Amino acid sequence: MVSDSGIHLHARGEWHEPSLTLRTIRFQKGLYAQFHHLYVLQAGTATLALEGEEPRSLQAPTIAYMPPQSRCELHMAAGAACFIIGASPQIIVDAIGDRAESYALRIFSERPWFMAEPDAGAVNELQPLVAGFVRELGDPSRASWMAIAAYMRLILMALWRAAGTEAAEQRGRGGGASVLQRYRQLVEIGFRQHRSITDYARELGVTTDRLHSICRSELGRSPVQLLHERVVQEAKLRLERSARTVQEISDGLGFRDPTYFSHFFKKKTGFSPAIYRDLARKSEASTVTLSSGYADWP
Incomplete structure (x- = not known):
């Protein structure tokens, strides 16, 4: 884990008092180039200019969330007051964690809102x-990585709910939801337990052949392939975006030992976990991206 002494390299937090003049803030700049940002306008007006899009006029009280790929700058009118917070991908990984809601939060965190x-x-x-x-x-006497990650988890949950995503997903769990959608929801909850496809099919109320046919026809992959892709994607994200050891990642993904995890990962990707992490770090400053984002699982 990254030490708490380095937290200011991974998080920013600012309160901007009302000013008599127009102010411009560039979010993805310098140290903050890869940060996820949240803007909370509490008073006044502002204009948010996203690269390649028409400027957005903002009227308090309002919220804007921007992932790293949303290159933008903010023009705060005189009298405007706001909070601006930011977090590195490593903080976001720890904040999202590996619970039932984690996959939905990952998808949400990759898109501007x-x-x-x-x-x-x-x-x-x-x-x-x-x-x-x-x-x-x-507060120099505090500035805890764990506390910042915990705040960020609660903030992402609040944003996700404010966006109405949770309610939409709850509706999708009704009788009209597809078997494939429900399978993916079950996989998200249980992929660390390495459950069998038979167990998933039984819980879905279909035969394994029926589940296989649905996954093949809809996505061109078998249920096992989808399950393994989800495990590999989680492993990639942890290797790229956290400082956890290979053993910690292996344990977190439910593997019985790191050697088995390494064999599994190399079979699926062509790289050992250590080599993959090294390549990911070397590619950070280039245009090469080994894992395009949280939404890679289909």
Whole structure:
């Protein structure tokens, strides 16, 4: 794990008081080039200019979330007040964790999200979490990696719910949901337990042949291939974006020992975990990307 003494290389937290003049803030700049950013406008107006898109006018109280690929700058009008927080991919990995909601949060965290209209309720719910994040970073006697990751987890959950994603997913679990969709939800919850395809089919109320046919016809892969792809994708993300050891990653993914995990990973990717991590680090400053993002699993 990265030591807490390096937390300011992985997180930023700022409160901007109202000013008499227009201010411009560039999010992905220098140290913050690969950060995920959250902007909470509490008073006044601002304009958010995303690269390749028309500028967005923002009216307080409102929220904007930008992943690293959303190159943008913010023009705050006189009198505007806001919080700005940012987190590195390593913080995001720890914040999202490996629980039932984790895959949905990963997908959410890869896409920009803007509140459709001012929403005081959502901003008021988020404000103490963001203020706590900023306060934690601003206190030299604290500034804990664990605390920052915990705040970021709660913030992402609040954003996900404010976006209505949780409610939409709950509706999708009803009788009209496809077997494939429900299989993927079950895999997300249970892929670390290395359950058999027979177990998944039984829980879905279909035969293994039927599940195999659905996965093949919809995605061109067998249920086992989809399950293994999910494990490999999680392993890649952990190797690329966290400082956990290979053994810690192996344990977290439910493998009985690191050697078995290494053999599995090399069979699926052509690289040992250690070599893959080394290649990922060497490619950070180049245009080569070994894993394109959280949404690689189909």
